[in-house]
Amino acid sequence: MKPPTKKSMHPFAEEKLRVSLKELADVKSALDQHAIVAITDPSGQITHVNDKFCAISKYSREELIGQDHRIINSGHHPKAFIRGLWTTIASGKVWQGELCNRAKDGSLYWVDTTIVPFLNPDGKPDQYVAIRADITERKRAQDRQSELLKELEEINEELDQFAYVVSHDLKAPLRAISSLAGWLVADYADKLGQEGREQLELLLGRVKRMNALVEGILHYSRVGRQHEDQVWVDLNQLVREVCELIALPAGISVTIANPLPTLRSEKTRLMQIFENLVSNAVKYMGKPTGEITVGCESQAQHWQFFVRDTGCGIDQKYFEKIFQVFQTLAPRDEHESTGIGLSVVKKNVELFGGKVWVESTVGQGSIFYFLLPKSAGNGEGGESLIPKK
């Protein structure tokens, strides 16, 4: 870009030119401070590189000028990807993307790249300007993150598998203890005496409890392990099924406050959520009569469900604790409970990408809320919960 010769110029135009040249130089120098810049001719031969380009590629300017970009080709990208890049810029369009290049010493670096074709009056590119930013660190962090995530998933899976195997193997000796203790009572009742019989009864009770705990672990581990096909689930129907399943006591009613949606999802997971919440509401009603209400509110991104009871309520300081595995609030001798139910609810809701919480007043009752996203189809593993149109 040579300025026109001096003598032909009007002094005013000359001044204007001087200013715009300075502006141009300023912008270029600012760009050189920030970005990795290269210019090539239409055939892809490098005609200009800035210092940053030389620094990151570890080639000198002399080594680069006249070469094409194959000199820094890493071989990382498939041929079709590179062809796509060339097709785009050769047709006069800007290309943007992330490229992996190889420096002179063989090390790889990543650059976020914008290639702008500049066209001659015929509409054909006469040069390409490539502006890049070093994103090697970001790429490394991303790789590391997905590696860690994969590891975490594997560990979780292993843990679920472990819980399954352990609990399964624990049940066999438990069954034997239960049988043997039962036979002792049956065969030697007269020889045992009152105290002996009581002790054996206690032993049998504890065996039952342990069996329930082991069943609980099995159940909890199954939540993460097993996936089933997505089907349309009418939640009104599902709540009715849940009520039949848990055999409601005569004085306790379950009402659906407003029509519940029909969702495409894994039925067993939804079943586990509602079954545990409703059966808890029944179990902790604390009196022979009571009302349980199930309802739903449609929000922008979520369905917000609730299960409300008129039971004994929960002290606020336990609002977090009750969702942890094996946590119960009543002594096990009063209330046979494994403390698994709410943790199963939480695990299921979170697998859907939702959340669960409780609001409660002691003596008045509790409301368990949970959110299910209307569509959680962001990437792999995300269960979609699409409402039926």
Next chain:
Amino acid sequence: MKPGTPILLIEDDLVDVMTVKRALRELKMTNPLRVASNGEEGLASLRSENQCAPGLILLDLNMPRMNGLEFLQVVKADDQLRRLPVVVLTTSAQANDRLESFNLGIAGYIIKPVDFTNFVEVMRSIQDYWSHCEAAP
């Protein structure tokens, strides 16, 4: 299955063997019970010359040396043995075990109840069914 026809129990857990024996006693079942503690012993018992064939095989799955599924593979490939009815009696509720067992042509699959009273009920239903059931010619 006549009252005198033997039942072959293939089970490695001593207490589980006791459980079956007790249940039979409680139900006053007079069928003699033969016990093998793994698949290999079960096969040996079935193939020994001087014993009549059992009317029913009760089979555990998790056993040392030769497990229940391996036993089934051998039995169902054997022309002499394949028609013997086998009922799997196991703690495993796993879908895989059930699928494989039924693929191998079992007559029934029962998960061992934890509670002895329930176990007796299970044995009672086995007795009810097999006492009315005709054996293959």
